[in-house]
Amino acid sequence: MKALRYLVFLIISISLMPLCYGQCNVGIEFSQKKKSEANFSIYLKPEKGLRNVQVQLVDLYEGKVIKDKGMDFLSERLTVEIFKDVKPSLYYIYIKFEGCDKKGLGGVSGFKVGDE
Numbered sequence: 001m002k003a004l005r006y007l008v009f010l011i012i013s014i015s016l017m018p019l020c021y022g023q024c025n026v027g028i029e030f031s032q033k034k035k036s037e038a039n040f041s042i043y044l045k046p047e048k049g050l051r052n053v054q055v056q057l058v059d060l061y062e063g064k065v066i067k068d069k070g071m072d073f074l075s076e077r078l079t080v081e082i083f084k085d086v087k088p089s090l091y092y093i094y095i096k097f098e099g100c101d102k103k104g105l106g107g108v109s110g111f112k113v114g115d116e
Contacts, residue, residue, distance in 0.1 A: 057092075092104060
């Protein structure tokens with residue numbers, strides 16, 4: 001009987017996996033804007049609304065998280081200034097939101113801000 005319950009639980013879990021993956025497979029655009037010679041802002045624009053968002057900006061030259069921001073909600077197709085006062089360097093963005101593990105933005109080698 002326990003084996004049957006386990007089998008039913010396993011079948012239900014496996015059948016729900018694509019639904020969970022679909023909510024995490026969200027396109028998120030990022031961009032930057034120069035504010036002054038050594039001062040930039042980074043913007044995010046998700047293709048759908050996200051809840052309980054945690055965003056980290058990692059400086060790849062320093063090898064550490066330099067900015068961390070949490071938001072209750074990030075609106076669909078709305079560009080939001082997520083980080084201000086960003087200095088020129090090479091960065092990577094980690095974003096985590098409700099029901100999903102970390103997603104990386106910036107490609108394998110990161111993205112360049114400024115003329116660094």
